[in-house]
Amino acid sequence: KQEVTQIPAALSVPEGENLVLNCSFTDSAIYNLQWFRQDPGKGLTSLLLIQSSQREQTSGRLNASLDKSSGRSTLYIAASQPGDSATYLCAVDGSSNTGKLIFGQGTTLQVKP
Amino acid sequence: DTAVSQTPKYLVTQMGNDKSIKCEQNLGHDTMYWYKQDSKKFLKIMFSYNNKELIINETVPNRFSPKSPDKAHLNLHINSLELGDSAVYFCASSQGQLGYTFGSGTRLTVV
Numbered sequence: 001k002q003e004v005t006q007i008p009a010a011l012s013v014p015e016g017e018n019l020v021l022n023c024s025f026t027d028s029a030i031y032n033l034q035w036f037r038q039d040p041g042k043g044l045t046s047l048l049l050i051q052s053s054q055r056e057q058t059s060g061r062l063n064a065s066l067d068k069s070s071g072r073s074t075l076y077i078a079a080s081q082p083g084d085s086a087t088y089l090c091a092v093d094g095s096s097n098t099g100k101l102i103f104g105q106g107t108t109l110q111v112k113p
Numbered sequence: 114d115t116a117v118s119q120t121p122k123y124l125v126t127q128m129g130n131d132k133s134i135k136c137e138q139n140l141g142h143d144t145m146y147w148y149k150q151d152s153k154k155f156l157k158i159m160f161s162y163n164n165k166e167l168i169i170n171e172t173v174p175n176r177f178s179p180k181s182p183d184k185a186h187l188n189l190h191i192n193s194l195e196l197g198d199s200a201v202y203f204c205a206s207s208q209g210q211l212g213y214t215f216g217s218g219t220r221l222t223v224v
Contacts, residue, residue, distance in 0.1 A: 034212050038154075043203065043217035051210060087154065091213075100169055101148075101205075101213060103156040 002027045002094050006104035013080055014112050021075040021107045023090030028068045034101070035064050035075050036089040044089065048075070080111045116140050117216040119204045125222045126194055134189045134219045136204030143208055144168070145187035147179060150201040150218070159202075162187055194223045 003026045013019055023033075032051045036044040048057045048064040050073070056065040063076040077084060087108045091101040117138045126132050138145060146169075147159040161169040162181045176192045191198060204216040 032210065032212065036215070041220075044205075044215040046212055046214065049212035089156070091156075093213075100158050100161065101146075101156075105153075105155055 002030075002092060002102045004090060004092055004102050004104040006088075006090055006107050008107060009105065010108045010110075012110040012112065015080060015082060017080050017111075018076070018078050019080055019109070021077070021088050021090075021109070023073040023075070023104055025071045025073075025092050025102075027094065028071050029094065030068065031093040033064075033066055033073050033090065033092050035062075035073075036091065038087045038089060038106070040086075047088075077109075080109075082111050082113050084111050085109055116214050117204055117206055119202075119216040119219050121219060122217065123220050123222075125224065128194055128196060128223055130194050131190070131192045132194060132221070133191070134202055134204075134221075136187045136189070136216060138185055138204075138206040138214070140206055140208070140214060141185075142206035142211075142214070143184055144206060145181065145184070146205040146207070146213075147187065147189050148203040148205060148215075150203060152200070156203070160187075160189075191221075194221075196223050199223045 007022045034049045035047040050066040061078040066073045087106045089106045090104045144163045146161045150156045159173045160179045164184045165181045178190045181187045201218045203218045207213045
């Protein structure tokens with residue numbers, strides 16, 4: 001049974017810092033992995049999608065890496081800003097047939113001005 | 114132009130009532146889902162439909178009945194609402210390797 005864990009659960013950093021959010025999963029047979037952002041009381045915004053054959057994806061100040069063999073993904077945020085404050089969710093899709101996303105518990109990030 | 118839209122955004126109702134949440138996607142995706150986010154913010158799949166056909170039913174109580182009149186719509190009907198049904202319900206859609214798009218959620222409060 002696939003389980004997804006995100007560490008740390010919460011993180012508070014001063015503005016301008018580079019930071020790394022971690023995601024680990026127990027079953028390496030994944031179809032893809034997706035990072036989302038959720039603002040309080042809001043829906044999920046897709047940040048980056050990494051296919052199982054890819055090692056990383058980049059979008060602006062965000063870079064996500066995937067190491068299937070070790071069951072890990074990281075989300076790197078460069079030069080953090082107060083507007084980056086949100087909960088970041090990692091989710092793995094275990095099969096091309098079922099399309100079932102398994103989510104981690106999320107990392108709640110606070111970037112202080 | 115909203116890709117995945119859900120209505121209503123907020124729903125407050127009494128125990129025992131029956132309610133529906135509607136979802137529509139204009140992305141042309143074949144697969145649609147309902148996810149539930151509990152009070153601890155944990156997201157878990159409830160149902161998925163592929164081109165109007167039920168694919169996943171994650172041991173959700175029979176009081177929950179999804180209905181997909183066409184591949185752009187997936188509605189969720191809940192009978193005999195209980196206090197424990199209070200949560201945020203998210204609709205989502207996907208197409209092959211393109212990843213998932215989520216709606217903004219429906220916050221259901223049962224009193």
